[in-house]
Amino acid sequence: MKKSMLREIYDFIKHGFILNLTGGLTYQLYLCGLVALMMIGAYAYSVQLRLGLAATNMSNIVSWGFYISNFTFLVGVAAAAVMLILPAYIFKDKDLHRVVIIGEGVAVGALVMCITFVFVDLGRPFKAWHLTPGIGILNWPSSLLSWDIIVLNGYLALNLLVPAYILFCQFNGRQPDPKKYRPFVFLSIFWAFAIHMVTAFLYEGLPARAFWNNPMMGPRFLASAFAAGPALITTVLVVVHAHTSFKIPVNTFNKLRLIIVISAIVNLIMLFSEIFKEFYFPTHHSLSATYLFFGLKGHDALVPWIWSAIACNVTGTLVLAFNPGGNKPLVLFPACILLFVGIWIEKGMGLIVPGLVPSPLGEVVSYAPSLVELGVTAGVFGVGIFVITVLVRPALVIEEKSHAAA
Amino acid sequence: MKPLHTPPAATPPKTCADARRRYGRRDFLKSAVQAAALCGAAAVTGCDPGQIQSGQIGLQWQEYFKKNYRLMTPLEKEATVRRLEQLAKLQRGIDIQIGTTEPVKEVLFGYAFNLTRCEGFMECVQACVRENNLDRASKTQYIRIFEMEPGQMSPESGNGQYFHEVPVDNHFYMGIQCFHCQNAPCVKACPTKATWMEPDGIVVVDYDWCIGCRYCMAACPYWGRRFNFNEPHVPEEEITRKQHYLGNRLRTRGMMEKCTFCIQRSRDGKLPACVAACPTGARIFGNLLDPDSEIRFVLKHKKVFRLKEDLGTDPKFWFFID
Known part of the structure; x- marks a missing residue:
């Protein structure tokens, strides 16, 4: 008996729901934790709606803060899925093909967080419809922000549709038709580079901000993304490997580790080159870097952060490069977390705040996120981790069944 | 009341x-x-x-x-x-009366600032705050005056927050506000076309179309824009009632605003409030397309310069020394 298409889709979604709701006590507690995070975020955002952006610590000088920092970093995490998609679909790499679905889930979660972070940063969120072409105006191609809106939403669609199609076929016991999804896979590979380059251009294209107006920005974004993204995917894999029946082969960990190490080394070389440029012959344009690394006019809030970031980066890279544990999850896990946190600081607050300080008129201030900003950020991360969880969990079960059948 | x-x-x-x-x-x-x-x-x-x-x-x-x-x-x-x-x-x-006066043909507004004349009294700042209904709660000001020592010519090295009797010997004063760049980075940056340059050269914001993303603020090399983080407050008796849609009408929180060369005055042939208020005559405003205007006289006969020329923003705001 042949089921109708609608019925199949309904069953697919229902099955996904059931798989997500069933689980042991630890899983239920984990879900509760995520819900709690989201509730904190919702409350903090309600405060922000009531008071306006005055509830944040942003000002006319530091006009972008913690939200945009996290947005910038997470774009990289989203782009990094391509490091799995490329070998898995194009070079037919079996080890990575097994986990590519997790990479795509992480990308979707990261994109949801990116878009939410931009939204919560808006002064007038209820007017966001002004961005919709047709009913509003999207200043394309002039504004880089309009490019970013297009590429982020496009990449979100690609990363949702391709895995959804493949899983849907596997769920119904059919072989997915490569002719139908491969063009989109190719597109998503170019698109992944695009989301990162465009986000870099957002900053790179501002001559007003010497710290950002730097051609290294795009390539460095890519390098740090291809280190931080796979590092996050590795930590997710370690968790999956330890807590589910879905086992990850050592080879997969090894390949991911190599990807991370190469990207992290390229990232460090570029960081070194930037530091050299700023401090070999310091100019007025180096004041932002001075503010970041050493503090300026008594404002040195970022200094401990950036040095810890560099320490994390270097340690993480060295551990992954020399691989003392022989790809043991016990060693990979902390090393990847170190690297991830290092890049998060460096490419988040360490990139956005010094771009705005000193102000174009030379004023120096300190910035640290307010409680409301921290609360909203926690909520957005809650949403993102939740999205990743509810996408990856059923996906793994369906994949596993389909592999067992084959 | x-x-x-x-x-x-x-x-x-x-x-x-x-x-x-x-x-x-x-x-x-x-x-x-x-x-x-x-x-x-x-x-x-x-x-x-x-x-x-x-x-x-x-x-x-x-x-x-x-x-x-x-x-x-x-x-x-x-x-x-x-x-x-x-x-x-x-x-x-x-x-209140909100005008929508259109730009006058054959007019391009320009501004010049006499560094020799300015003595840092900040009458211009006060006049601007009153005329443009600027938020008193956050003390928003479109104009910044920097106290400078000889040997400096960039506000970055000046003091923008002086609280003492002026003028101070051996110092000069430099006024900064939106320079209404002919090639404005803020206009290029805005994702919704909520900010643009009018045919008479004034860079304006459609307050109600702005979504508050603050990308224009990051793009401005002169710190010419202000954002309403809080709900702006103007005491009722101090509200300037004669307003312009693109100018001094009352703003609400979450939107960008900036100097508009007092569009509600300049399009009616009046001088901007800062120019009218300046007690030393340091501020000069006029039509760049009129060869007999004062601003054209200054551009022709004084040695003028603009800030950050290297960025190619082409500001319509010149500084000069008498």
Whole structure:
């Protein structure tokens, strides 16, 4: 008996729901934790709606803060899925093909967080419809922000549709038709580079901000993304490997580790080159870097952060490069977390705040996120981790069944 | 003096039964529907429902869905201006006049600042705050005056926060505001085309079209833009009633604003408030396309310079030394 298409889709979604709701006590507690995070975020955002952006610590000088920092970093995490998609679909790499679905889930979660972070940063969120072409105006191609809106939403669609199609076929016991999804896979590979380059251009294209107006920005974004993204995917894999029946082969960990190490080394070389440029012959344009690394006019809030970031980066890279544990999850896990946190600081607050300080008129201030900003950020991360969880969990079960059948 | 917000005309009924006795069933239902719509409108506009009167909801609804100013027909411009005036009457109980004066043909506004003359009195700042209804709560100012020592020519090395008697010996003063760049980075950056350069050279913001992303602020090399982080507050008796849609009309929180060369004055042939207020005659404003204007005289006969020429923004604001 042949089921109708609608019925199949309904069953697919229902099955996904059931798989997500069933689980042991630890899983239920984990879900509760995520819900709690989201509730904190919702409350903090309600405060922000009531008071306006005055509830944040942003000002006319530091006009972008913690939200945009996290947005910038997470774009990289989203782009990094391509490091799995490329070998898995194009070079037919079996080890990575097994986990590519997790990479795509992480990308979707990261994109949801990116878009939410931009939204919560808006002064007038209820007017966001002004961005919709047709009913509003999207200043394309002039504004880089309009490019970013297009590429982020496009990449979100690609990363949702391709895995959804493949899983849907596997769920119904059919072989997915490569002719139908491969063009989109190719597109998503170019698109992944695009989301990162465009986000870099957002900053790179501002001559007003010497710290950002730097051609290294795009390539460095890519390098740090291809280190931080796979590092996050590795930590997710370690968790999956330890807590589910879905086992990850050592080879997969090894390949991911190599990807991370190469990207992290390229990232460090570029960081070194930037530091050299700023401090070999310091100019007025180096004041932002001075503010970041050493503090300026008594404002040195970022200094401990950036040095810890560099320490994390270097340690993480060295551990992954020399691989003392022989790809043991016990060693990979902390090393990847170190690297991830290092890049998060460096490419988040360490990139956005010094771009705005000193102000174009030379004023120096300190910035640290307010409680409301921290609360909203926690909520957005809650949403993102939740999205990743509810996408990856059923996906793994369906994949596993389909592999067992084959 | 009237209070800032006029309270609702009638005291609201305390209970449903009470309400039914007072209004009758049909009226009660009508007001219940209105109350529901009111809460919706309050959620959208962020206003306290207690202060919204029935007529306002419709106006606010139409205001919420209006177009970008540049796409409005003259009739639509007229309509939104009437609505804004009515809202000001309903919400604050004040009469304002919002103009939509179009740019005059063959006019391109330019500005020059005499570094020798300025003595740092900041009369211009005060006049600007009053004329443009700037937020008193956050002490928003469009104009910054920097006290400079000889040997400096960039505000980055000056002191922008002096509190002492001026002028100080052996110092000079430099005024910074929006330079109305002919090649403005802020205009290029805006994702919704909420900011643009008018044909007479004034860079304006459509406050109601701005979504508050602050990308223009990051793009400005002169720190010429201000954002309303909090709900702006202007004491009612100090509100300048003669306003322009693109100029000094009252803003709300979450939107960008900036100097508009006092568009509500300059398009009527008057000088901007800062120029009119300057006691030393350091500020010069006029039509760059008129060969007999004072600004053209300055550009021709004085040694002028502009800030950050290397960025290619082409500001219409020159500094000169007498």
